[in-house]
Every structure is written in structure tokens, then in C-alpha cells.
Amino acid sequence: MAIGENDIIVCEGVKKWFGDFQALTGVTTNVKEREVVVVIGPSGSGKSTFIRCINRLEQHQEGVIAVDGVEMTNDLRNIEQIRSEVGMVFQQFNLFPHLTILDNITLAPIWVRKRPKDEAEELAMGLLQRVGIPEQANKYPGQLSGGQQQRVAIARALAMEPKIMLFDEPTSALDPEMIKEVLDVMKELAESGMTMVVVTHEMGFAREVADRVLFFDYGTIVEEGTPEHFFTNPQHDRTKLFLSQIL
Amino acid sequence: MAESKIVLPDLPGAEYAPEPPPQGPVVWMKENLFSTPFSVILTIIGGLIAVVSLRGIFGFVANPERIWQAVTTNLRLLMVQAYPDQHMWRVWVSIGVVVVLTALSLAAWRVGGRTSGRKLTGNVMALGGLLAIIGLVADFPFEMNVTWAGIGLALAGLGYMIRRMMGERAKAENIPVLAVAGGLLIGLVASLWVLQVPVPDPDSGIRAATTELLANTTRIPWLLLLITGFVAYGIGIAIRDWKPSRPLLVAGWALSYPVIFLHILRGTRMNNLSEYLLIGLAFLVAGAAIIYALVNLDIGESGRLISGILLIAALVTWATPVLIIIRLLLLILAVFALAAPTFGGSGGSKYRYMGIYAGTVVVMVYLMLLATGTSAVQTQSAVPFGGFMITWLLAIGAVALSFPIGVVLALARTSSLPLFRVMATVYIELVRGVPLITWLLMSVVVFPFLFPEGVEFEDVVKVLLFFTFFSAAYLAENVRGGLQAVSKGQAEASNALGMSTMQRTAFITLPQALRAVIPALVGQVIATFKDTSLVAIVGLFDILLIAKNVVPNQSQPFNFLGSIKENLVVVALVYWIFTFIFSRVSQRIERNLGVGER
Ligand SMILES: Nc1ncnc2c1ncn2[C@@H]1O[C@H](COP(=O)(O)OP(=O)(O)O)[C@@H](O)[C@H]1O
Ligand SMILES: [Mg+2]
Numbered sequence A: 001m002a003i004g005e006n007d008i009i010v011c012e013g014v015k016k017w018f019g020d021f022q023a024l025t026g027v028t029t030n031v032k033e034r035e036v037v038v039v040i041g042p043s044g045s046g047k048s049t050f051i052r053c054i055n056r057l058e059q060h061q062e063g064v065i066a067v068d069g070v071e072m073t074n075d076l077r078n079i080e081q082i083r084s085e086v087g088m089v090f091q092q093f094n095l096f097p098h099l100t101i102l103d104n105i106t107l108a109p110i111w112v113r114k115r116p117k118d119e120a121e122e123l124a125m126g127l128l129q130r131v132g133i134p135e136q137a138n139k140y141p142g143q144l145s146g147g148q149q150q151r152v153a154i155a156r157a158l159a160m161e162p163k164i165m166l167f168d169e170p171t172s173a174l175d176p177e178m179i180k181e182v183l184d185v186m187k188e189l190a191e192s193g194m195t196m197v198v199v200t201h202e203m204g205f206a207r208e209v210a211d212r213v214l215f216f217d218y219g220t221i222v223e224e225g226t227p228e229h230f231f232t233n234p235q236h237d238r239t240k241l242f243l244s245q246i247l
Numbered sequence B: 001m002a003e004s005k006i007v008l009p010d011l012p013g014a015e016y017a018p019e020p021p022p023q024g025p026v027v028w029m030k031e032n033l034f035s036t037p038f039s040v041i042l043t044i045i046g047g048l049i050a051v052v053s054l055r056g057i058f059g060f061v062a063n064p065e066r067i068w069q070a071v072t073t074n075l076r077l078l079m080v081q082a083y084p085d086q087h088m089w090r091v092w093v094s095i096g097v098v099v100v101l102t103a104l105s106l107a108a109w110r111v112g113g114r115t116s117g118r119k120l121t122g123n124v125m126a127l128g129g130l131l132a133i134i135g136l137v138a139d140f141p142f143e144m145n146v147t148w149a150g151i152g153l154a155l156a157g158l159g160y161m162i163r164r165m166m167g168e169r170a171k172a173e174n175i176p177v178l179a180v181a182g183g184l185l186i187g188l189v190a191s192l193w194v195l196q197v198p199v200p201d202p203d204s205g206i207r208a209a210t211t212e213l214l215a216n217t218t219r220i221p222w223l224l225l226l227i228t229g230f231v232a233y234g235i236g237i238a239i240r241d242w243k244p245s246r247p248l249l250v251a252g253w254a255l256s257y258p259v260i261f262l263h264i265l266r267g268t269r270m271n272n273l274s275e276y277l278l279i280g281l282a283f284l285v286a287g288a289a290i291i292y293a294l295v296n297l298d299i300g301e302s303g304r305l306i307s308g309i310l311l312i313a314a315l316v317t318w319a320t321p322v323l324i325i326i327r328l329l330l331l332i333l334a335v336f337a338l339a340a341p342t343f344g345g346s347g348g349s350k351y352r353y354m355g356i357y358a359g360t361v362v363v364m365v366y367l368m369l370l371a372t373g374t375s376a377v378q379t380q381s382a383v384p385f386g387g388f389m390i391t392w393l394l395a396i397g398a399v400a401l402s403f404p405i406g407v408v409l410a411l412a413r414t415s416s417l418p419l420f421r422v423m424a425t426v427y428i429e430l431v432r433g434v435p436l437i438t439w440l441l442m443s444v445v446v447f448p449f450l451f452p453e454g455v456e457f458e459d460v461v462k463v464l465l466f467f468t469f470f471s472a473a474y475l476a477e478n479v480r481g482g483l484q485a486v487s488k489g490q491a492e493a494s495n496a497l498g499m500s501t502m503q504r505t506a507f508i509t510l511p512q513a514l515r516a517v518i519p520a521l522v523g524q525v526i527a528t529f530k531d532t533s534l535v536a537i538v539g540l541f542d543i544l545l546i547a548k549n550v551v552p553n554q555s556q557p558f559n560f561l562g563s564i565k566e567n568l569v570v571v572a573l574v575y576w577i578f579t580f581i582f583s584r585v586s587q588r589i590e591r592n593l594g595v596g597e598r
Helices: A047-054 A076-085 A101-111 A117-130 A146-158 A176-191 A203-209 A227-232 A237-246 B025-032 B037-062 B069-073 B075-080 B085-108 B117-137 B142-171 B177-191 B219-239 B245-265 B273-296 B300-317 B324-343 B348-372 B387-413 B418-432 B436-445 B459-485 B488-496 B501-516 B518-538 B543-553 B564-594
Strands: A007-018 A021-032 A036-040 A062-067 A086-089 A164-168 A195-199 A212-217 A220-225 B114-116 B173-176 B196-200 B208-213
Touching: A007 A047, A007 A195, A021 A047, A021 A062, A021 A195, A021 A220, A036 A047, A036 A203, A047 A062, A047 A164, A047 A195, A076 A086, A086 A146, A086 B488, A101 A117, A101 A146, A101 B501, A117 A146, A146 A164, A146 A176, A176 A195, A176 A203, A203 A227, A212 A227, A212 A237, A220 A227, A220 A237, A227 A237, B037 B117, B069 B075, B069 B196, B069 B543, B069 B564, B075 B387, B075 B543, B075 B564, B085 B219, B085 B245, B114 B117, B114 B177, B117 B142, B173 B177, B177 B219, B245 B348, B245 B387, B273 B300, B273 B324, B273 B348, B300 B324, B324 B348, B324 B501, B387 B418, B387 B459, B387 B501, B387 B518, B387 B543, B418 B459, B436 B459, B436 B518, B459 B501, B459 B518, B488 B501, B501 B518, B518 B543, B518 B564, B543 B564
Parallel strands: A036 A195, A036 A212, A086 A164, A164 A195
Antiparallel strands: A007 A021, A007 A062, A212 A220, B114 B173, B196 B208
């Protein structure tokens, strides 16, 4: 695949095995700057594995992944640099339970980005404002609702001022009444021009926000296209089956 | 329709949970002791066992054959053994340091909840009831039964009266726990002015002729300590909003052990003062310059090179006869240089980092001055430490020193580098595979051969080192358990934020792991505290050996021959009291750390 000028993520023939089990069977796709890509597919199809390879929480064994022009190799400094430019939001929030909300957000900017503490705190308060919960700054994660925790997790990732944000089923662990508050934050983020790769089962979000949808099955992209294409005129039998089950 | 108005139902206001119906003691007994025929039988059996044990225990205590004077007369021997008279002030100053630090910390961390009059009077009533029961069943001389039962009933009655007088107010949780504790301490110290013990009469055998105050020589120091504690608490309240007060207190606690042990109690004379100060100064200046360069100038790869060379140089010196202080300072500098890019940060934090380096150098020079000096406290025996004092010095020293070693071992054992993993595993399995008593014997017998000629340690220090190495191995396993309990998501989240392995360990994994293993760590403190009694095996006179071998063999000036039972009972009681306090304190810490967490 040709590398376009503003392709910020490049994946070519990415393969990944867990022992003998092949989780990714050759993924090839590029993500442009400011693009919002939604990844859907049945459980166990390799969606998480794919986006975790993008910031090297998993190592792929074959193929090429390059982020912002830097190819993913085993060089440790390479990895830390890429990671500080790629924010990630997990299904289980993974906030640091022993730190306050403010400390959760400022820890990495202070120690990884080497920002002065007061500057980092100012930035953090601004982000908490943006996700709508500035009044929770001095609480601990355990004192917040799931939706609030996930919004803090988004603020924590944004505090590193990443170029790309990865979301792995950010609303799947939430009670229904909290899903919207998190999706609203993500929509606002997409509108602001952030490059995003989002694994989700929220078809409404995909339809409204995505520039492109990837359908994963058996460790590879079975079908890709715009949301209209997907929800009105899917081509592949597996895609049709999946959509009929989920919609 | 003119105006539509939605009428919302009134929300009910929050109410207190209804009070359980008042229960008399009869109802309580019926529900808890005699609910079924089977429980009636169990209650009767349990009650009989309790009565028989109480009778036995207190009969033993009150038996006229008991020579309790053997304990009261030898209190000082049991506590500090042969520590010289003219140096006793050192012991009091040491306790004073601990009292001041404790009082300041209580203020700085705002320790202390509130309790209600109901709970307080409940405790008084329970204590009174216990005394009364003892008075009723114990195998005492008759007058004593009456006295105890009387005191117990009076106490219980007093508690009941106070509760009645307080009425509804007794339910409010408005009495500060610390005030109650302070009151108890005042009461305890005041009792030193009235508690009388019999004085044995040397002429007519051991039976008492007169009585004197139990705390004849110590009541004034205890009073001074009490006042010091209250004053320090007041100062603590005044300065607790000052930001550095907590970090300073933590540093104070960390330093208190070497200061008390080596500087105050051992009275070390610093023989190498000027030489060591010069060396320290040189390292301060050179080290600050190097670290400044590493965190400020953008020197990239050559920075790593410099720290690498420093580390190799530091390691090489350990194979040469260079002064130990220089080897240590070089190692510290190398470690700080290596970690500089990780923790140096920017803005204020790089000066804080240099400050921490400077502090470490100063502390290390001070410790080495103490370690190489000679003791000013001379006794007939080689060691100026004995009695309950040595129990504390060994227990606290072993726990404090083994803590960092244990953490490093645990990290090494879970590290991804096979060399570290193997070394840590071998160490831990080796240490845990041999009984402590064997290690202690070897510490005195075998240890000297392991050291280069000319290096001489007092037996206490050898034993302390072996205790440390031993407890570090167990601690490492506890901490490892904590590390494994930290969820994988935590490491992934820190990785995703670009943190390095060192940062992840220091800020995320280790703090969570240590919190998770507090109960195990306290268990270890208690075990070490009790295990110190094993030092008797290498001839150190701790409280147990004195109680078992020394006091029961005294025939001059008083005849305490054969008083071993009394002594052992008292020693057991002393151990139990402190162990009980430890576990209570740890429960509180656990509860406080749990606040606001999942
Ligand atoms: N750490 C792992 N070890 C072994 N197998 C794994 C591991 N992680 C994921 N897998 C397997 O890889 C496949 C893809 O997983 P995943 O990417 O999590 O799927 P999805 O996110 O689409 O549900 C699954 O069959 C899963 O069992
Ligand atoms: Mg998944």
C-alpha cells in the first residue's frame, strides 16, 4: 500500500501469534492525520490485539508498524517515544488507585515530559474542565463513578498531548446511563481534530463520528469503508451476519 | 389552562436507623448464652473453664511463695542490664527522641478520631466487671478477694453513673481519642508517685520489711518525658500546616535509629572527623556539578557514558584498599547519575533531586563517622547493651535495615533479567532454608573469617547484620506477593503513558504492592521482635536470658534464688504488651490507608 503524505499510522502485513495461536493474520491499513477510525468485529477477532500493537503493549512478529514516521522496533527509546505520543484508554479504566485524580493526570507529564509541577497541574485542571469534572480533582479513583473514572482516564491520556488516541472498548464496562457522558467527550475530541482509533460496539457512535469503519474477523480486516457503506450496503457475508446480530 | 404546575412528591428526609429496643443483661444472656439446650451446655462448660483458669492464674500470682520482689528489685537490670550509671541519661534522651518524634507525627498526620461517652463508659464498666469477677473467683487470701471485688464493682458503678448522668449526650461521638490516651498517660505517670512495692530485707531473708516507690529513681525522668511529649504535640499542631513538616518527620524517623543506637547510646567518638568531612565536601561539590550537567545540559549519549564510567569506577574500587567511605560515596554518586535523566525532571524538581543527593551524602558521611568511631560507654562486659534495650535495638534495626534490602530482593526476583532473578532466588532460598538459630551461632563463630583482617565488629553488630539478612529474605517474599497482586492493567497504563521501568516501579507498582502487604509486614515486625530472644544463644544478655539465668541466681544482697517462674511470667507479659500495641497500631494504619481506595 502506498504511504500517503499525511498517513500517521502505517500497518503492513502485521502478524501476531500467542504461542501457536495466530491472533493477527496480516493486517494492512493506514490512518491519516485527523482521521477517526472505528474498529468493529466479533469478540476474539483480534481488535484489541491490533490496537495494542500500535503502541507496543503487544509485540507483532511479522510486518511493519510505523507511527508518525517512526518504525516500531525493539529499541527501547523508540518505544517510549512512540508511547508518549499515543494515548490509550482501556476498557477497565486502569486509573492508579493510590493517587488522587489530579496526581493520576499530572504524573506522566511531570516525570516523562519533564514539565514543571504547577504547569502540569494547570494543564490537568484544564483537561478536567474539558471532560466536565473539575470538582473531582482531589478525590481518589475509588470515589468516582465508572463514567467519571473513564473521563479521567481520557484526561490522563490527553495530558501527554498525544498525536493519536487509541480507545479499547471504552464504554463496555459502564452502566448504560454513563455511556453517553463518555461518548460525548469522545465526540468532542473527534471534532477537535484528534486522530483516533476506536474499538467499540456503539454503532451509533460509529455512524455519527467515524470517517472509516474496519470490520475485523479471524485476525484480519474483512471489510472496510465509510459508515454509510457499512450500515446500508455491507458486502461481505460475515459483516452482514455480525451487523444483523448487533443492530 | 392558565398555568400548569407539576407537583413533585415530597422526598422523604434521611432518618436515623431505628434504635434497637433496649436490652437488659437478661435478654442479652438469653440470646447469646442460653438460646438452645446445646448452647446452655457449651456456656456452662466454657464458664467452668474460665473460672478454673482465672482461679489458677491469680492463685499463682497471689501465692505467698511468689518472690515478686525479685522482679521489682531487678527492673533496671532487666531493662538495660549493666548500662553504666553515669551514662543513664543517654537512655532517657533516646526515649525522649522517640517521644518527640511520636508526638510531632501524631500532630502532623492528624491522628485520632473521636469516641462517644457511651463507648468510654462501656470500657470502664467492662474493666470493673472483669476485676469484680477476678475478685469473686480468684484463689486469693480472703481480704484480697473482697478488695478486688469491691474495686471492680465500684468502677463498674462509676461508669454506669457517668453514663446515666450524660444521658442523651453519651451517644455523640465528640470525645477525642487522643485526649483519652493523654489522660491515661497522665494517670500512668501519676501512679508512679504512689505505687509502692515491698523492699526485701537483707538480714531477715527475703520477706519485706518496708515498702518504697516502684519508680523510685525513674519517676522524675518519666514525668519530664510526659511533659516533653505534650509540649512537642503542641509544637506539632502549630507547625503542621508547614508543607515540609511531613517529609522532614519521615527523614527524622529514618535517621533516629542510627542516631539513637550509635550516637547517643553507644556514645561514639568520631575519630576521623576532619578527614571524612573533607571527603564528603569533595563529593558534594563534584557530584552536584556532574548531576547538574546531566539534568541541565542536553548532552544526550555522553551523559549515559559518564554515568556508566562512574558506575564501573565505583565497582572497581571495591576490589581495592580505598577507604570504605570513598567506595560508598562513589557508588551513591554513580546511582544518582544513572537515575538523573529519569527523576531529575525539570524546573524545581531538578534542584530537589540535587538536594536529595546532598542529603544522602551528608547522612552517609555521618553514618560512616559513627561506624568507625569508638564507644565512650565502657562496661565490664564488652558490650554496653543488654536487657530489654537490646531487644529493641535488634528488632527495630533488623526491620528498618531489612526493609530496603527486602524490597530490592523482591524486585530482583520479579525482574525480567535472569541474572538478577537467579541471584535473588538463590539468596532467599539459602537464607530461608537454615534456621535462624543456626545463622546466629554462625554470625559469631564463622562470620569473622568472612571479613578482611583488621575489620572488627562487636557481637551486637554481627548479630544485627544476620538478623537483617534473615528478615530481608522473608520480607522479600512478602513484598513479592504484593507485587504479584498489582493488576496487569496498572503496568499497561503506565507503559501506555511512556513511563520507564524505573518510574513505573517507583510510582505505581511498589507503592501499591507495599500497601497490599502491610498486614504481612507487621506480622514480620512482631516475629522479629520476639525472635530477638534467640540472641541468648550467643551470650548476649537480653531480657529473657537475664530473667532465666541472672536474677534466679542472685543470693547477694537479696536471696532471689529460684525466682525463675516470676521472672519468666513478667517477661512474657512485657513481650505481649508491646506485641499487642503493634498489632493495634497496624490495624489503624491499614484502615487509614484504605480510605478512598477501591
Ligand atoms: N495474552 C494472550 N495470550 C494468549 N492468547 C491471547 C492473549 N491475548 C489475546 N489472546 C487471544 O487472541 C485472540 C484475539 O484477542 P483480542 O484481540 O483480545 O480480541 P477482541 O479484542 O477482538 O475481542 C483471542 O482468541 C484471544 O483469546
Ligand atoms: Mg477486546
